[in-house]
Amino acid sequence: MPVSAGNTSVYNQTDYIMKAKTLSTLAMLLFAGAQASGQSAPRTLVVYFSATGTTAAAARNIAAATGGTLCEIVPEKPYTSADLNWRDDRSRSSREMNDAEARPAIRPAGVRVEEYDVVFLGYPVWWNLAPRVVNSFIEQHDLSGKRIIPFATSGSSSIAGSVAALRRSYPELEWSAGRLLNGMSREAVADWARSAAAGRN
Numbered sequence: 001m002p003v004s005a006g007n008t009s010v011y012n013q014t015d016y017i018m019k020a021k022t023l024s025t026l027a028m029l030l031f032a033g034a035q036a037s038g039q040s041a042p043r044t045l046v047v048y049f050s051a052t053g054t055t056a057a058a059a060r061n062i063a064a065a066t067g068g069t070l071c072e073i074v075p076e077k078p079y080t081s082a083d084l085n086w087r088d089d090r091s092r093s094s095r096e097m098n099d100a101e102a103r104p105a106i107r108p109a110g111v112r113v114e115e116y117d118v119v120f121l122g123y124p125v126w127w128n129l130a131p132r133v134v135n136s137f138i139e140q141h142d143l144s145g146k147r148i149i150p151f152a153t154s155g156s157s158s159i160a161g162s163v164a165a166l167r168r169s170y171p172e173l174e175w176s177a178g179r180l181l182n183g184m185s186r187e188a189v190a191d192w193a194r195s196a197a198a199g200r201n
Contacts, residue, residue, distance in 0.1 A: 041067065041197075041198075042116075042147075042197060042198075043115060043116045043118070044063075044066045044067065044068030044116060044119075045068060045069050045071055045113065045116040045118070045119045046059050046062050046063040046066070046069065046071065046119075046120045046122070047071045047072075047073060047119055047137065048071070048072060048073065048120075048121070049072070049073035049075075049122070049123045049124070049131055049133050049134055050072070050123075050124065051079050051124055051131075052084075052124070054153045055122050055123060055124050055152070058122060058151060058153060058181045058189060059072075059120070059122050059151075061190060061193070062122075062151065062190075062193040064190070065189070065190035065191075065193040066120075066197045068120065068197070069116070071109050071110065071111050071113075073106055073109075073133050073134065074107040075104050075105065075106055076104070076105035076107060077105070079092065079093065080092075086126070086127075093126060093131070096131070097127040097129060097131070097132065099132075102132045103132060103135055103136045104132055104133045104136055105136070106140070109137070109141065113141045113142070113143070116146060117146060117147065118146065118149065118197050119143060119146050119147070119148045120150075120196075121138075121148055121149065121150050121151070122150070122151045123150075124153050125152050125154035125157040125158075125161075128157050128161040128162060129162050130150075130152075130165070134166075138166075138173075143170075144172065144173065145174070146174065147176055148173055148174060148175050148176065149176045149178070149179075149196050150163050150166065150175070150176075150178035151178060151181055152178065152179075152180050153180070153181055154180060154182060158180055159178045159179065162178075163177075163178040179192060
């Protein structure tokens with residue numbers, strides 16, 4: 001029996017409504033997925049070595065901004081003022097930095113490094129390099145598959161030389177661009193840290 005024009009109109013309207021509902025459901029699912037993805041922040045670890053407290057302050061700011069866990073690199077033998085005298089060729093820091101193989105002993109990290117996705121790695125710049133205790137930490141922990149974001153403090157040096165040296169020494173690791181934090185406000189450091197943790201730097 002031929003379908004009347006009136007029935008065709010009803011069928012077309014019903015089909016339209018069903019398609020609209022399907023598209024609406026798909027849109028809601030996609031939106032929910034995007035929200036879930038946005039809320040799934042990377043697990044962030046803020047590792048730092050600080051000889052005088054300057055790098056420690058920056059690390060605390062980064063951890064607060066990113067919700068990250070703080071992890072201090074602590075030498076087994078603390079550095080004294082005499083150890084840090086860079087003008088003395090016989091000081092501990094001078095001898096360590098003049099020896100590319102030096103790996104000062106450090107205390108256990110106290111965190112499960114393997115549980116984190118992003119690792120901020122902070123240090124003061126010594127002799128245009130990261131202090132050797134930073135090498136000790138890297139070589140004692142499996143950082144493969146993690147995004148490593150260097151940050152540094154320095155009285156006069158840039159971070160470029162130290163990051164280049166780390167890349168050369170550990171080419172298998174995933175290094176992000178580093179940042180020297182001297183002269184940056186707390187707000188600027190926090191903004192940079194959040195952006196870097198999200199992979200936007």
